Amino acid sequence: MTAPLTGLDPGVIDPGAVEDLISSDASLRRFLHGLPGVDQVGVEARSAALATRSVKTTAKARAIDLAVRMIDLTTLEGADTPGKVRSLCAKARRPDPADPTTPQVAAVCVYPDLVPVAVEALDGSPVQVASVATAFPAGRAALPVKLADTADAVAAGAHEVDMVIDRGAFLSGRYLHVYDEIRAVKDVCAGAHLKVILETGELATYDNVRRASWLAMLAGGDFIKTSTGKVSPAATLPVTLVMLEAVRDYREATGRQVGVKPAGGIRTTKDALRHLVQVGETAGEDWLDPRWFRLGASSLLNDLLMQRAKAASGRYSGPDYVSLD
Amino acid sequence: MTGSSSGSGTSRALGYAPAPESRSVVDIAPSYGLFIDGEFTEPADGGTFKTVNPATEEVLCEVSEAGAGDVDRAVRAARRAYERTWSRLPGSERAKYLFRIARILQERAREFAVLETLDNGKPIKESRDVDVPLSAAWFFYYAGWADKLRHATGGLPAHPLGVVGQVIPWNFPLMMLAWKVAPALACGNTVVLKPAETTPLTALLFADVCRQAELPPGVVNIVTGAGETGRAVAGHPGVDKIAFTGSTEVGKAIARQVAGTGKPVTLELGGKAANIVFDDAAVDQAVEGVVSGIFFNQGHVCCAGSRLLVQESVHEEVLAALRRRLTTLRLGDPMDKNTDIGAINSAGQLARVRELADAGEAEGAQRWSPACELPGQGYWFPPTVFTGVSQAHRIAREEIFGPVLSVLTFRTAEEAVEKANNTPYGLSAGVWTEKGSRALWTAARLRAGVVWTNTYNRFDPASPFGGYKESGYGREGGRHGLDAYLAPDGPDRRGHLGSGTGPGPGAVLEDFR
Numbered sequence: 001m002t003a004p005l006t007g008l009d010p011g012v013i014d015p016g017a018v019e020d021l022i023s024s025d026a027s028l029r030r031f032l033h034g035l036p037g038v039d040q041v042g043v044e045a046r047s048a049a050l051a052t053r054s055v056k057t058t059a060k061a062r063a064i065d066l067a068v069r070m071i072d073l074t075t076l077e078g079a080d081t082p083g084k085v086r087s088l089c090a091k092a093r094r095p096d097p098a099d100p101t102t103p104q105v106a107a108v109c110v111y112p113d114l115v116p117v118a119v120e121a122l123d124g125s126p127v128q129v130a131s132v133a134t135a136f137p138a139g140r141a142a143l144p145v146k147l148a149d150t151a152d153a154v155a156a157g158a159h160e161v162d163m164v165i166d167r168g169a170f171l172s173g174r175y176l177h178v179y180d181e182i183r184a185v186k187d188v189c190a191g192a193h194l195k196v197i198l199e200t201g202e203l204a205t206y207d208n209v210r211r212a213s214w215l216a217m218l219a220g221g222d223f224i225k226t227s228t229g230k231v232s233p234a235a236t237l238p239v240t241l242v243m244l245e246a247v248r249d250y251r252e253a254t255g256r257q258v259g260v261k262p263a264g265g266i267r268t269t270k271d272a273l274r275h276l277v278q279v280g281e282t283a284g285e286d287w288l289d290p291r292w293f294r295l296g297a298s299s300l301l302n303d304l305l306m307q308r309a310k311a312a313s314g315r316y317s318g319p320d321y322v323s324l325d
Numbered sequence: 326m327t328g329s330s331s332g333s334g335t336s337r338a339l340g341y342a343p344a345p346e347s348r349s350v351v352d353i354a355p356s357y358g359l360f361i362d363g364e365f366t367e368p369a370d371g372g373t374f375k376t377v378n379p380a381t382e383e384v385l386c387e388v389s390e391a392g393a394g395d396v397d398r399a400v401r402a403a404r405r406a407y408e409r410t411w412s413r414l415p416g417s418e419r420a421k422y423l424f425r426i427a428r429i430l431q432e433r434a435r436e437f438a439v440l441e442t443l444d445n446g447k448p449i450k451e452s453r454d455v456d457v458p459l460s461a462a463w464f465f466y467y468a469g470w471a472d473k474l475r476h477a478t479g480g481l482p483a484h485p486l487g488v489v490g491q492v493i494p495w496n497f498p499l500m501m502l503a504w505k506v507a508p509a510l511a512c513g514n515t516v517v518l519k520p521a522e523t524t525p526l527t528a529l530l531f532a533d534v535c536r537q538a539e540l541p542p543g544v545v546n547i548v549t550g551a552g553e554t555g556r557a558v559a560g561h562p563g564v565d566k567i568a569f570t571g572s573t574e575v576g577k578a579i580a581r582q583v584a585g586t587g588k589p590v591t592l593e594l595g596g597k598a599a600n601i602v603f604d605d606a607a608v609d610q611a612v613e614g615v616v617s618g619i620f621f622n623q624g625h626v627c628c629a630g631s632r633l634l635v636q637e638s639v640h641e642e643v644l645a646a647l648r649r650r651l652t653t654l655r656l657g658d659p660m661d662k663n664t665d666i667g668a669i670n671s672a673g674q675l676a677r678v679r680e681l682a683d684a685g686e687a688e689g690a691q692r693w694s695p696a697c698e699l700p701g702q703g704y705w706f707p708p709t710v711f712t713g714v715s716q717a718h719r720i721a722r723e724e725i726f727g728p729v730l731s732v733l734t735f736r737t738a739e740e741a742v743e744k745a746n747n748t749p750y751g752l753s754a755g756v757w758t759e760k761g762s763r764a765l766w767t768a769a770r771l772r773a774g775v776v777w778t779n780t781y782n783r784f785d786p787a788s789p790f791g792g793y794k795e796s797g798y799g800r801e802g803g804r805h806g807l808d809a810y811l812a813p814d815g816p817d818r819r820g821h822l823g824s825g826t827g828p829g830p831g832a833v834l835e836d837f838r
Contacts, residue, residue, distance in 0.1 A: 037759040039779050042610025052450060054344035054662035063339055245609050280339045281653050288339055 018218060028175040032214060038206035038242055047238040053277045060273070061311050064304050065103050067272040068095060070290045072130055072261065074109040074298050076137075076229065082117045085110055089121035091323060096305050099312070105301065106290040107160060111136070112153040119157035130160035130195070134185060137199075137228035139164035143181060150188045160193040161185070164228060167202045170212055178212075182219035195261055195294075196221035200239045201231040209239055213246035223259035229296065234264025240275055244282040260287065263296025269307040272300055341655075344662040346449045351436045353443075353526065356387040359395055359549060360532035362402035363542025369394040374551070376525055379446035380659050380668040380703040388525045391548035396517065396557040399546040403488040403515040404563055406543030412485055412513045416472030423468030423510060425538040430461040430503075433534070437527055441499055442659045444526040446668030446704070447622050449660050459784055460503035463802075466786035467507035470807060474512065477807040482814040485513035486589065487565035489810065490558040492579075493528075494571040495521035495670050496625040496726075502528055504801050505568050506545060507786075512810035514566070515544045519558050521571075522551040523671045559583060568809060569593070570627070573724075573750075573795045591799025591809045593627065593791055595724040596752030599745035600630035600781060601767065603738070604639040606757035610779065612646045615730070618755060618781040620654065620708050623669055624728040627796070628753035630781055632714075632721060634741050637734040644712065644732065651708055652695045669704040669727060678706050678727030685711045685720035690731070716747055724750070738763065742770045751793030755781045774800070 021031050055063050073092045075084060089108055096102040107128035108118050118129045131153035135141035141149075150161055163185050169177040186194050196216035200209050216224050224243055227234035240262045247258045260283070262275055272295055279287050287293050302322040310316050356373065358365035372390035377383060391399070411419070430437065434457045441452040470477065489509045493501040498520055509516050520528035528547050535545045548554055552575070559567050559579050566589045569579050573594040583590055600618050602611050618630030635643050659667035669675040686692050690711040699705040706727055714721050714731040721731050735741040745754055753775040756767045768776040774792045777783060784790070789805035791797065799809050 036606070036608040039607035039610035039759075041780065042607060042613055045780075046610070046613050052454070052662070053341065055339075055341060056344045057342045059340050059342035066339065276339055285339070 021218065022176060022179055025174055025176045028179065028215070029173060032175060032211040035210055035214060038210055040206055043206055043241055044238045047241050047278070050241075050277050050281055051237060051274045053274075053281075055273045055277065061308075063273050063276055064269060064308050064311070066288065067269070067276060067295060068301065068304050068308075069103045069106060070293055070295050071105040071301055071304075072107045072109045072263070072294045072296045073105045073301060074229070074263070074296055076109070076111060076132060080111060080114060082114065085114045085117045086121045087323075089118055089127070091301070092127045093122065093125045095301060096308070096322070099309070102305070102308065106294055109160075109162065109296065112149060112156065112158070115153050115156035115158045128159040129157060130162055131156070131158035132162045132164075132228075134163040134181075136162070136164055136197075137230040139166050143184060146181070147184060147188050150185050154189060154192050158192055160195060161189050162195040162197055162225060164197045164199060165212065165216065167199055170208070170215070171203070175215060178215055179219045182216060182221060186220040193222045194220070195223035195225045195259075197225045197228055197263075198243075199228055199231055200226045200235075201233045206238065206242050209242045210246055213243050214250065217246070217250045217256075217258050221258060223261050223294070225261040225263055225296065227262075227264040227296075229264035232265075235262030235266055235275075235296075237274055237278060241278050241282055244278060244287070247287070248283045257286065257292060259292040259294065261294040261296055266295055266297050267299050268303050269300075272297075272304065341663045343658070345658065345660045346439055346442070346453075346662060348439060348443070348660065351440045351443075351530075353386050353440070357389060357525070357529050357549070359389050359391050359399070360529065360535075360545075360547040361395070361399045361543075362406075362546065363536065363540075365532070366398075368392060369398075374522060376444060376523065378443050378703075379523075379670050380700070382703055385443060385526065388529070388549045391519075391550045391554045391557070393557045396548055396554065396561055397563075399517045399548050400488055400490075400561050400563040402543035403517050403546050406541055407485075407487055407515040410541045411510075411515050411544050412487075414513075416474060416511075416513075419511060419513065420468045420471035422538055422540050423464050423471060423507060426534055426540070427461045427464035427468060429534045429537055430457065430464065433530075434458070434461070437499055437530060439660075440530055441524075441527050442667070444524045445495065445498060446659050446670050447625075448664040448667045450662055450664070451622060451667075456497055456500045459786070460499045463500070463503035463507045463786045467511040467806075470508075470804075471511040474807065474811065477804050478811065478813070483811040484814055486810060486812055487514060488563055489514045489516050489566045489568060490561065490564040491516055491518045492555045492558060492567070492569045492571065493518065493520055494627075495524040496622060496627070498524040499527040499531065501570050502531060504806075505570070508801070508806045509568075509810045510544065512807055514810050515546075517546045517548060517558055517561075517564065519548050519550060519555050522549070525549040555579075556582065562586075564588065566590070566810070568799075573797075576797055589809070589812075591791075591801070592797035593799070593801060594752075594795060594797040595726075595750055596627045596629065596792065596796050597632060597722065597724050597748045597750045598628055598630045598753040598755065598773065599632045599634050599741075599748075599771075600755035601735075601741045601745060601757065602633065602635045602639070602643055603741075603756075603758040603760075603763060604636040605759050605763075606639075607759060607779070608639070608643060608646055611757040612643065612650050614755060614757065614779070614781040615647060616650055616654070619730045620666060620728050621782050623667055623706070625670060625674070625726055626782065627724075627726075628775060628782065628790075629726075630753075630755050631725060631730060632745075633730055633732045634735050634744055635732065636741070637736055640734050647710065648693070648695070651710070654695065654708055656697055656705070656707065657700060666708060666728060669706050672704055674726065675704040675706060678725055678729065681720055681723060681725045681727075682706075682709055682711075682729055685714070685718060685729075685731070688718045688720070690714045690718055690720060716744060722748065738767060742767060746770075746772045749795040752791075752796035753777070
């Protein structure tokens with residue numbers, strides 16, 4: 001590495017410096033392990049403190065609508081059917097048929113083979129179609145298979161691709177391999193937005209979450225995403241906090257803004273609002289926009305709708321008053 | 326900096342609407358007497374003073390001012406309770422009362438939190454999440470010791486001291502009461518407590534808790550008043566021990582006052598703690614710790630990390646991260662659940678903070694505060710950071726006891742230790758590094774009673790707390806905290822063995838028999 005490059009260096013990373021970084025596993029390792037550490041106790045305490053923020057009345061109403069607009073409404077089951085995807089798309093376009101002021105969600109997220117169904121069902125709406133790819137969720141396939149999977153989704157009309165990193169390679173220190181895979185997938189994505197799933201539940205430490213975040217950003221990811229939803233724990237507040245610090249520092253260092261998507265385990269309005277509080281107080285208001293922050297979820301939407309209806313009517317309805325996905 | 330009182334939020338997109346805690350959970354009487362011998366009584370000379378809400382300058386109520394005669398009544402009541410009941414109870418019985426008090430504090434936590442915030446000006450989230458839970462924890466912890474005291478003295482026989490005079494400060498009114506009262510009672514002493522004149526209300530509510538717990542009359546007596554009342558407590562010949570937390574100036578006066586009387590004294594005084602950030606620290610968490618180190622409780626903390634010593638190689642980035650973090654602090658209505666910085670406790674304290682901050686500027690340090698709108702009423706001071714501070718500046722030497730941070734740099738670990746120790750105080754310090762060996766090396770060389778590593782302002786009843794040098798002597802908390810309230814068996818300070826004002830045979834702690 002020639003140029004000094006640390007997480008908090010002001011100014012823009014010199015492209016030449018990135019070339020040096022990716023010259024070997026060792027040089028990438030020197031950089032990633034040179035990032036400031038994350039103190040586990042401290043980050044969890046900060047997250048817990050932010051979770052006590054009280055978001056009420058008008059602020060809560062605004063936050064609920066923002067959360068709805070940030071949702072990647074997701075179904076990723078082996079048993080998914082075209083009918084289920086069409087139903088989900090109808091819900092994405094019009095989350096609450098009883099209240100036309102309800103905003104639309106950001107995207108619908110499905111497996112690649114169901115992308116055509118979603119594209120058709122969402123035709124003419126601003127709701128994006130996101131597809132998981134790269135042998136989701138384990139990522140255990142050869143690179144050509146992953147690239148074909150991605151190309152398939154993009155060809156079918158996916159606007160966004162959610163890829164998984166090779167956690168085995170990352171944990172064994174083969175950072176260059178992970179970097180190259182992300183780059184290759186990014187190339188196949190063409191114009192589609194690339195979200196890089198770190199699967200933080202398998203990364204063991206917050207230090208690794210920070211390193212994986214930087215690796216994914218350096219490799220060109222448009223978003224960094226916590227989890228597939230298939231591994232527990234999925235999106236936790238402290239993990240999202242570490243990733244928000246990473247995108248904040250990365251923009252400071254490079255000038256490029258990267259989005260964050262916690263996914264999996266966010267089921268209640270309270271969970272969602274706690275994530276939004278962290279976004280506002282860590283990365284800042286620039287990220288409080290569906291372009292830069294998404295919530296990967298399915299059941300969350302119904303809870304937000306029930307809270308939204310409660311705010312309007314003063315009464316809680318019940319699960320029978322929102323549609324099942 | 327965001328004024329939560331204005332209702333604007335951390336950001337345009339989200340924002341927090343006002344979220345005030347309800348004031349109606351607590352009843353404040355128009356006036357309070359002195360709590361002596363289990364009853365509220367009028368002061369002999371009828372003196373009163375007012376206590377105000379520092380966030381609004383609203384008068385909350387009138388409080389009695391105890392004169393020398395009132396203090397004498399309180400000490401006599403405490404003596405009677407000591408000799409007739411409290412010192413004769415087995416430890417397991419004393420424990421029952423302490424456990425009961427702890428549980429009542431938990432049950433009435435919301436009431437205490439609201440009252441503390443109204444009277445002190447601290448944010449409700451701090452009184453709710455720190456002051457009140459820790460106060461209950463202190464009673465639980467020392468309740469557990471009450472029947473195990475032989476393990477605190479290594480099996481040597483010991484006895485309680487008798488009547489203990491306790492004078493506490495305004496920064497953590499209920500918590501300081503708990504730190505003092507819980508170990509004193511656990512060891513079999515009785516108490517005459519004087520709360521600070523600007524924050525007497527939670528102590529008076531605690532009197533109600535004592536009655537609710539059916540604590541025998543006279544075991545805890547609460548005499549409100551200012552400096553004169555405190556002097557009367559410390560100087561009373563019937564008081565067997567003085568425990569004081571507050572300023573170094575008053576601590577010295579108390580030490581002079583009781584010199585030659587043989588009364589044991591413990592003093593927990595001021596501080597000018599260094600928070601040392603090494604270049605390999607976890608930056609985000611270190612900044613968080615620096616912020617809570619100095620801005621927690623508006624910096625009204627004797628162990629506040631008021632000097633930031635940052636390694637010069639990361640000076641710029643730590644400062645940038647610190648400034649960025651300070652812009653998200655929310656100053657305003659202490660009753661709002663989202664407020665981070667509340668009001669300065671009194672006009673007098675505000676004047677002192679202003680005077681020292683102005684001195685910092687006059688001496689050539691650079692002053693910075695986030696854009697910050699202060700409420701029009703009440704006593705307020707914005708979070709303030711001074712850079713370019715040298716060891717010679719007053720703001721690096723004197724305790725400000727407000728939300729003012731002085732930033733200094735260092736090059737080597739040796740220099741950090743030298744600068745950290747170069748103060749008349751020695752209460753606490755912080756070390757931030759990811760390297761264990763460096764943390765241990767540094768901590769071993771810091772002359773401070775408490776050294777936090779990769780955290781700050783953490784308190785636990787099991788951990789002793791106290792200072793070196795002008796930060797005082799004696800330890801509170803943990804097993805060490807019992808030493809201040811027990812004496813080894815043998816002649817007492819009056820030369821008596823057993824009877825008279827010293828502990829009689831019945832007063833020997835049952836556990837030592």
